[in-house]
Amino acid sequence: MLLDVRHLSTHFKSRHGTIKAVDDISFDLHEGETLGIVGESGCGKTVSALSLMRLIPDPPGRIVSGEILLEGRDLLQLSEKEMCDIRGNQMAMIFQEPMTALHPVLTVGRQVMEPLIRHKDVRRREAFTEGVRLLKQVRIPDAGDRMHAYPHQFSGGMRQRVMVAMGLACNPRLIIADEPTTALDVTIQAELLEFMKGLTRDQGTALILITHNLGIVARYADKVIIMYAGRIIERAMTRDLYLTPRHPYTTGLLASVPRLDRDTREKLLPIDGQPPDLADLPTGCAFHPRCRHATARCREESPMLREVADRHDVACWIDA
Amino acid sequence: METRPLIQITNLSKHFPVYRGVVFKRRIGDLKALDNISFHIAEGETLGLVGESGCGKTTACRTLLQLERPTAGEVLFKGEDITRLGKHPLRKLRKKMQIVFQDPFGSLNPRMTVRDIVGEPLRIHGLARGRGEYADRVGYLLDIVGLGPAMAGRYPHEFSGGQRQRIGIARALAVEPEFLVCDEPVSALDVSIQAQIINLFAELQEKLGLTYLFVAHDLAVVRHISDRIAVMYLGEIVEIASREALYHHPQHPYTRALLSAVPIPDPEIERNREHCLIRGEVPSLFDTPEGCKFHPRCPFARGICRESRPALRGIEGNGHNVACHLA
Numbered sequence: 001m002l003l004d005v006r007h008l009s010t011h012f013k014s015r016h017g018t019i020k021a022v023d024d025i026s027f028d029l030h031e032g033e034t035l036g037i038v039g040e041s042g043c044g045k046t047v048s049a050l051s052l053m054r055l056i057p058d059p060p061g062r063i064v065s066g067e068i069l070l071e072g073r074d075l076l077q078l079s080e081k082e083m084c085d086i087r088g089n090q091m092a093m094i095f096q097e098p099m100t101a102l103h104p105v106l107t108v109g110r111q112v113m114e115p116l117i118r119h120k121d122v123r124r125r126e127a128f129t130e131g132v133r134l135l136k137q138v139r140i141p142d143a144g145d146r147m148h149a150y151p152h153q154f155s156g157g158m159r160q161r162v163m164v165a166m167g168l169a170c171n172p173r174l175i176i177a178d179e180p181t182t183a184l185d186v187t188i189q190a191e192l193l194e195f196m197k198g199l200t201r202d203q204g205t206a207l208i209l210i211t212h213n214l215g216i217v218a219r220y221a222d223k224v225i226i227m228y229a230g231r232i233i234e235r236a237m238t239r240d241l242y243l244t245p246r247h248p249y250t251t252g253l254l255a256s257v258p259r260l261d262r263d264t265r266e267k268l269l270p271i272d273g274q275p276p277d278l279a280d281l282p283t284g285c286a287f288h289p290r291c292r293h294a295t296a297r298c299r300e301e302s303p304m305l306r307e308v309a310d311r312h313d314v315a316c317w318i319d320a
Numbered sequence: 321m322e323t324r325p326l327i328q329i330t331n332l333s334k335h336f337p338v339y340r341g342v343v344f345k346r347r348i349g350d351l352k353a354l355d356n357i358s359f360h361i362a363e364g365e366t367l368g369l370v371g372e373s374g375c376g377k378t379t380a381c382r383t384l385l386q387l388e389r390p391t392a393g394e395v396l397f398k399g400e401d402i403t404r405l406g407k408h409p410l411r412k413l414r415k416k417m418q419i420v421f422q423d424p425f426g427s428l429n430p431r432m433t434v435r436d437i438v439g440e441p442l443r444i445h446g447l448a449r450g451r452g453e454y455a456d457r458v459g460y461l462l463d464i465v466g467l468g469p470a471m472a473g474r475y476p477h478e479f480s481g482g483q484r485q486r487i488g489i490a491r492a493l494a495v496e497p498e499f500l501v502c503d504e505p506v507s508a509l510d511v512s513i514q515a516q517i518i519n520l521f522a523e524l525q526e527k528l529g530l531t532y533l534f535v536a537h538d539l540a541v542v543r544h545i546s547d548r549i550a551v552m553y554l555g556e557i558v559e560i561a562s563r564e565a566l567y568h569h570p571q572h573p574y575t576r577a578l579l580s581a582v583p584i585p586d587p588e589i590e591r592n593r594e595h596c597l598i599r600g601e602v603p604s605l606f607d608t609p610e611g612c613k614f615h616p617r618c619p620f621a622r623g624i625c626r627e628s629r630p631a632l633r634g635i636e637g638n639g640h641n642v643a644c645h646l647a
Contacts, residue, residue: 040510139599156373157601185372185537187598190581194595212511215540215583219590238587256515258544260567260582261589267522268544270515274480 001069002173002206003029003052008066010044010051013059016279021047021061023230026305031173032204034197036221036238038211038253040275044230045210046096049176052208053093054083070174088115091174092167098159098184102151108135108162109147115169134165138195157188164192168199175199176208181216193220214257218242223311226250229276229286232305236312246314248291285317293318325360325396326499326531327384332357332393334376334383338606351606353379355555356393358632361499366525366532368546368563370539370578372602376555377535381501384533385417386410397499415445418492422504424484428476434487435472438462441494461490464527466520482513489520493528501533506541518545539582543567548639551575554605554613557632561640571635571647573597573618612645620646 010022022044029035039045050056051063054075068075070090075083087093092115095101103111112134113127122130128147135143138161151159160180167175177196181189197220199205209221217224217238224241226234226249234247245251252271273290276282282289288298297317305315334354339345353376361367371377382388384395386402394401402413421427428437439448439458448454459469465486476484485505492500502521506514522545524530536542542549543563550560551574559572570576577597584590598617603609612630615621624645632643 040512155601185602186539186581187372187577188601190595191599213583214511214585215590218585218587219583219595242585242587253511254585256512257585258515258518258540259584259586260540260543260579261584261586262544268515268519270519271512272516274482275510275512 001028002031002033002071004067004069005052006067006069008048008051008068009064010047010056010061011064012061014279019278020230020281021278022051024066025225025227025232027225027232027235029174029206029208031206032200033223034200034207034209034221036209036211036217036224037227038214038217038224039227040212042275042278043227045227046178047230048227049093049178049208049210052176053087053091054078055087055093085119088166088172089119089170090172091176092170092172094160094163094167094175094177094180096179098156098163101163102159104151107148107150108154111151112147112162112165112169115166119170130169131165134169135162137168138162138165139191140165157184157192160184160188160192164196171203172205174206174208176210178210179212180209189216214253226253229278229281231286231315232313233287233315234313235305240309240312244309244312246308246312247287247316248293248318249287252290285315324363324399326363326365326398327361327533328396328399329360329384330358330394330396332380332383332395333391334379334388335391349606352555352608353605354383354390357552357555357557358393359550359557359560361531361533363498363531364525364529365548366534366546368542368549369533369535369552370537370542370549371552372537374602374605375552376605377537377552378503379555380552381419381503381533381535385419385501386413387419415495416497417499417501418495418497419501419503420485420488420492420505423508424481424488425476425508427488428484430476432475433472434462434467434474434476437476437487438472438490438494441491445495447495457494461494464493464524465490466516480513481509482516485509485517486520489517489524493524496528497530499531499533501535503535504537505534507536507538514541521545539578551578554602554608556613556643557641558614558644559642560632561642562638565636565638565640569636569640571640571642572614572644573620573646574614612643622646 006026008025012019012021037045052068109131112131116122116127116130132143140146181192200207221238223237225232228249234250255269256271271290276286284300285298285303288294303315303317305313308314333356335350335352337347338349338351340348369377383390390403395403435458438461442448442457448457458472462469462471467486506517534545546563548562549566550557553574559575570579580594580597600617609616611627612625615625630643630645632641634641
């Protein structure tokens, strides 16, 4: 097992009280596996990822409980200095915004070389050669010349590829990609995701793919967790999740997206209402105000995640 | 069924001059945002327009609505060329055609109440007499977009993205337009909210007999809502067809690549699909390739593709047009 996350909770302090952005989530990941984390904005996807990297700004945020075991070592017990040796080295994160995640006044080359110089015992010249190789690997044309260019001279797709190159620099065991392609055009998106998927196949890298796009998950993930209001509400192998979705939110999401392969102009079945405000969560199950099957129990008690089939867990009172 | 076109666009081009230098500014060329595009939209029909960022979708909308004056070509609205209309006749025409913008946060004035936002077009065009009628109209508009008249006194920041988009739609409908341009109206919204807005567009079309130009980069959304679909690449239309034909018999390699790049939320189907047909970046509009604009990325490109630009031509009748030498 490469990564084992147990009962992780991350809370934020705000004027409206404590916000449970991530509330008791657990999952694991093996080498070469791809995990999809799906949910709408504000469901805790990004905070989960930042918690894994221990990049939660404190204050206002804090990881209040849980364990994050990377190859058996609990990241939450490490000092900041030890954590710095892991970030970018054993695990790397590819951020959502290629426009803002790169430093605007440093050359692309310097940014690609940085993890190498920080983590590996290499000379500048070797780092440069390696940087060129990395840029070539993510298919940036004229990589040698481009090392001296600045981020603003790159298109969005190329900047995102630079981010990927930086993430790959030290051959991490785990890559966390937070909406890596949302800002990109579909053809560029497909190319980049194929490339990352190739890495998991060839080098046994594990990949966490955070997205709101159910299609991307279906295409690339081996297993999926669906998050809602800071909690995992369904966790399953990808195939099982799409074949037999159990949680009403999951079925709702699947019924509400237009599919390229649907022919008729049938009506979509949207999920009524709005995603909840984390500062003011409903009692009981957070989804109950939008749920067509809600009962009295849903309004009072919050359901725990429990196994309903082999490797398929759901947090819902229906057919409990 | 042959209905007359509400909109007929012929050889429409929009070039933006590009300058270099500050003191001695000189024109160094033109950016061809729209390069000779033609299409029509029949009454009551939805034409979808897809393409990647920078391909000219938004310029097409703006030029169609005369928010930008075209460099060449004509736009016929009910048979009348509107590219040469003066300010006043154009203003009258604005009652007939409206736009819904992409960004539900930037397109509503934060200091105006919903009543003022939705009612502003009524005031500008003098469509409501007296307070009572004004309030009634605003209430009705908020009602048909699913918000309810009780929301009229609130400000935009009190609403979520989906609700704001509803306000934007109510504002566009205030003048009772016949034609609505929807420029990426759902791409900024959450997945579960997108469906609500897509359904709203469909309901409104049925109820009010609207004609849509629906622009989006998400082919699945466009295919869901459109009768016909036009695919744009670098300022040109490369393929236009009914949504069935476009999906089942795509002719242009770029259309095929777009289709294959869109993942379908079903792992069983995905396992057997081709995922990535083309590589590389979209070239800049300022420095477009010779010949077919798509040839540097096209896996099938031949000599002729590098030399001459293919024109949009019909195949198999029934309005399926494609601009490719090899189709």
